[in-house]
Structure formats: C-alpha cells, structure tokens
Amino acid sequence: MAHDHDHHHPRTFERTTDVAIIGGSAAGLAAGLQLGRVRRDVIVLDAGDPRNAPAAHSHSYLGHEGIPPAELTTIGRAEVRSYGVEVLHQTVTAVDRTDDGRFRVDLASGHAVVARRVLVATGLVDELPDVDGLTEHWGETVIHCPFCHGFEHRDRRLVQLVIHPAGLHMTPLLGGLARDLTVVLHEGVDPTAQELDDLRAAGIAIVDTPARRIVTDVDGALTGIELTDGSTIDADAVVTGVRFRPRAEALASLGLTPVPHPIGLGTHIESEPTGATSVPGVYVAGNVTDPSQQVLQAAANGSFVGAQIAFDLAAEDLTATDTVRAGQREWDDRFAGEPTFSGNPNGTLVNEIGDLDPGRALDVGAGEGADAVWLAEQGWEVTATDISVSAVNQIARLAEGVGAEVRCLHADAGDLDPYGSETYDLVSAQYPAISRSPDDRALHNLLDAVAPGGTLLFVHHDGEAMRAAAEHPPAWDSETYLRPVDVARAIEASPDFDLEIDDRRTRPGGHNTIDVPDLVVRARRKG
Numbered sequence: 001m002a003h004d005h006d007h008h009h010p011r012t013f014e015r016t017t018d019v020a021i022i023g024g025s026a027a028g029l030a031a032g033l034q035l036g037r038v039r040r041d042v043i044v045l046d047a048g049d050p051r052n053a054p055a056a057h058s059h060s061y062l063g064h065e066g067i068p069p070a071e072l073t074t075i076g077r078a079e080v081r082s083y084g085v086e087v088l089h090q091t092v093t094a095v096d097r098t099d100d101g102r103f104r105v106d107l108a109s110g111h112a113v114v115a116r117r118v119l120v121a122t123g124l125v126d127e128l129p130d131v132d133g134l135t136e137h138w139g140e141t142v143i144h145c146p147f148c149h150g151f152e153h154r155d156r157r158l159v160q161l162v163i164h165p166a167g168l169h170m171t172p173l174l175g176g177l178a179r180d181l182t183v184v185l186h187e188g189v190d191p192t193a194q195e196l197d198d199l200r201a202a203g204i205a206i207v208d209t210p211a212r213r214i215v216t217d218v219d220g221a222l223t224g225i226e227l228t229d230g231s232t233i234d235a236d237a238v239v240t241g242v243r244f245r246p247r248a249e250a251l252a253s254l255g256l257t258p259v260p261h262p263i264g265l266g267t268h269i270e271s272e273p274t275g276a277t278s279v280p281g282v283y284v285a286g287n288v289t290d291p292s293q294q295v296l297q298a299a300a301n302g303s304f305v306g307a308q309i310a311f312d313l314a315a316e317d318l319t320a321t322d323t324v325r326a327g328q329r330e331w332d333d334r335f336a337g338e339p340t341f342s343g344n345p346n347g348t349l350v351n352e353i354g355d356l357d358p359g360r361a362l363d364v365g366a367g368e369g370a371d372a373v374w375l376a377e378q379g380w381e382v383t384a385t386d387i388s389v390s391a392v393n394q395i396a397r398l399a400e401g402v403g404a405e406v407r408c409l410h411a412d413a414g415d416l417d418p419y420g421s422e423t424y425d426l427v428s429a430q431y432p433a434i435s436r437s438p439d440d441r442a443l444h445n446l447l448d449a450v451a452p453g454g455t456l457l458f459v460h461h462d463g464e465a466m467r468a469a470a471e472h473p474p475a476w477d478s479e480t481y482l483r484p485v486d487v488a489r490a491i492e493a494s495p496d497f498d499l500e501i502d503d504r505r506t507r508p509g510g511h512n513t514i515d516v517p518d519l520v521v522r523a524r525r526k527g
Helices: 024-038 069-081 146-153 166-175 193-201 249-255 295-318 326-335 347-352 370-377 389-400 441-448 462-470 484-493
Strands: 014-022 042-048 086-087 094-098 103-107 112-120 124-127 157-162 179-185 205-207 211-216 222-227 232-234 236-241 243-246 282-284 358-363 381-387 406-408 422-432 450-461 497-505 518-525
Touching: 014 024, 014 103, 014 295, 014 326, 024 042, 024 295, 042 112, 069 086, 086 484, 094 249, 112 295, 112 358, 146 166, 146 236, 157 166, 157 326, 166 179, 166 193, 179 422, 179 497, 193 205, 243 389, 282 295, 347 370, 347 450, 347 518, 358 370, 370 381, 370 389, 370 406, 370 422, 381 389, 389 406, 441 484, 450 462, 450 484, 484 497, 484 518
Parallel strands: 014 042, 014 112, 042 086, 112 282, 157 179, 157 236, 179 205, 358 381, 358 422, 381 406, 422 450
Antiparallel strands: 094 103, 103 112, 124 243, 211 222, 222 232, 450 518, 497 518
C-alpha cells in the first residue's frame, strides 16, 4: 500500500486472517499449503525451536531421505509463501476467544493475530531421563527412535536405556541393528519374567541397574554408560526412552490442557480424527496430539487437518452474510479510521518519474491515495486501485477535497483481469502488499497493464535491511509478497520490456524510525 510514513515510534499490529497456525514445522507447513491452495488467508507463527533441531538429517521422508531438517523447513516455507501464506518468526504467549467468536493470538513481540480458526502444530518437548550427559549427546550418539537414526548406528555396540515397560517394544528392532545390544532397566521399570527370558534367549544382555552418567573419551565422544553401582558398559551409542510433553502452554487460557497419552509415556492434546479439539475452532496436528508420528506422518496429518479446516470454513461461509476475504478485511480495518500516513507522495515515485510526460497512470495498491492525488495534480489521468474498499473510499474523499480527478477502482492485483483490458503509460506500485502465487498472476497483471512505450515502476522496502534494523520480529512476512527481485527477473525474461533500473537506493523524503533503503525496479515496454 502506497504511503509516506510520518510515525516516529515502533507500532504493534493486530493482524487478521482466516487461520493462525502455531508451529511452522512439517505439520504446520503442510496444513498451510493445503489452506493456501484453496485461497484461505493463513499466518504461520513459528518460535524457531523445532524438536528435531539437534538432528543432522531427517530420515524416512519419501523423496527427501536424509535431508537436514532445516533444509526441509526452508523448502516448505518457500512452498507455502508461494501461495500467499505468511510465516512469521513469533512466539505465541496466549490464545483467547474474542466476543465475536474468533480467536486472538497474542505474541511476545506485542503484535497479535485475530483468526477464525487456530491450528496448533507446536510439537513436543522430549524429556530425557535424569542421567548426566544424555542431553549433550542428544540427536547424535544418544537417540530414541530406531527408524529415525538406527541405520546410522548399525553393526555397533548399543545400550538401550529403558525407562518404561513399553520401551521393550523396540528392543527386537534394535537387536537386528546392533552388533551387540545391552538393555539397561532404569528406575521403576518392572517387565515380566517372560519378556526378559525371551530377550535373553535372543542373546540380548539385560542389566537391572539404573544408569548414572554417559562416559566419554578425552575428545568428548561417547564411549559407554556408567551405572549407579559404578560399573560401566562400553557402547558406541545409547538408545534412550523419553517422556513426551506437548508445547501447549499458550492454550491454557482456552482451558485446553494436555492429558495422559494412552501409551503412558507422557501427555498429549486430545482431538477428533479431524484434528478438532474440545474447543470449537481450535485444531491440533502432528506430535502435539500423536507423539508416535515421524516427520512424514506429521506432514501427512497436517495436510489432512488443514483440509478439514478448509471444509469447516467453507461450510460456515455458505450461510455468512459477510463474505469478504480476511486479507481484504484486514486492510479495510486498517484504512477505516483516521489516515495513518502523512498525505505526502512517496519520494521515490516523485524522483523516478520526473522525466516522463503525463499520460494515463495506474496506481496499484494506492492505500490512502497520496500518490494518486499527486499524480493527478501533475497532469496525469489517474486510476487508483486497492484491495480495500475503505482505502478506495479514502482516496475518493482525498481527491474530492483537493479538486483532483482520480478514478477509484476496488481491485485485487491477484484476481483474474483486475484492470480489464485497459493499458497505461505509467503503472506504479509503491510498497504494495501483493501476495505471490506460483503462476505469478499478479505480476503478469502488472506487466499486461503497461501500454506500449509505457513505464512500470515497482518500489519496495529492502526486506533484509528492515529485518536487520527491527527491534522485534516483524508482523509481516515480506517473502510472501511480490518483491522487486521477482519483478526484475520477469522483466529480464520478457522480450517485450527493457529493464532500466534495478537498484537499491536511499529512500527520499520519509520519516521512518529506522532508515531503510528502497529497492527500485523501473522498466519500459517496447513500443
């Protein structure tokens, strides 16, 4: 939305969306992909501390076997962003129901997200036994899942630390992987005599003495495990049981608390097969509700639950009187009150079109209308467009107040033919919030609106500089929106345009709290 800032203090924002997804790993991103592809507005809130962070590789994910977890997340984020789903690095502090039946998700940064539905995909915390050294080697030579890491430790000496009778369920699997396997029964474990006899008959050693600490060599590498009686068992890796605790603290304000899981190894959030919880409108997916899921299963579950939320919203919309999309509603609310910005035209626009003769101009994402009115005052025949009805009304009032002629058009840049068949001598997009899509429809709409011999001017903040200078995590995901780099690449690939400017420049005439350069792309359509 075009603007010239006049604020001097950091502001907090209340965002509006269809679905707030808390947790941005496999389950949350898969749900976001499903919802984004059916044109739901989605904001993913990710604190950035995934359960699998200590692991170097993620296994058993078909098509991505052995991929580092962070790389898998990067791929997933790029995919959901391509459908307009925002991914924000934010920590959720509380979730409360609002008076109108929606949910307010409060963030540690001071921002908030108001959503019609909430999906919790925050995963688990693994609570390790109280044995010195386990945490330091966790995810490397201390593991808990033979499917996730067993192959990498095959033909080696393994010690299985059993903290619960259910842990013996995996012992036969480990026996098929290890060169030798010793089972250590930790405190409180009391298996049946038959279970122990069966394991011993298979050549598996059983030690009924709790563990005290991990033993390492001078380089810090794991070499064994010491028991409480002072004896040591040599080992190349330790397989330990864990107890699971879902990351659900922020849901306590809704009365949604974890309950014991049937397998007895921790707690979980109960849900229906659809992911629906006991709180209408709140869903769960992934390990937060089923600790047995690996990454692949968590992604599949997130995808399924995302689809159920989409059906739920669609059914509600059938009888709704207000069918405005959340993205438009957010901007309508923002532009409904008193003007936020200074009323001055953007300095980069003023600087970059000084060499152009006035003609027909299209101002895309015109916001409060300062650019559109200024262009009209310079002799341009202006059409101002915005996704927000409130913004369009503000533009009309501003133009009328100064006696400028501006045609106002309510249009979403990503719709099919939002500007009709008309073309313009200048297409200007100043700091627009235009969602990306895999087919680049909005970008092609911009290019198609430029008349032969006409100019496209696309200006945005330098997103990296903004993130580096910000005191708190931002309330907007710049990677979700059409960026200057996207526009420049499309122009360079087009035989119909000449790229005149693709540059990073000091922003003129603004009053930002932080000094953020502009990224400027200017191109001319061949005549």
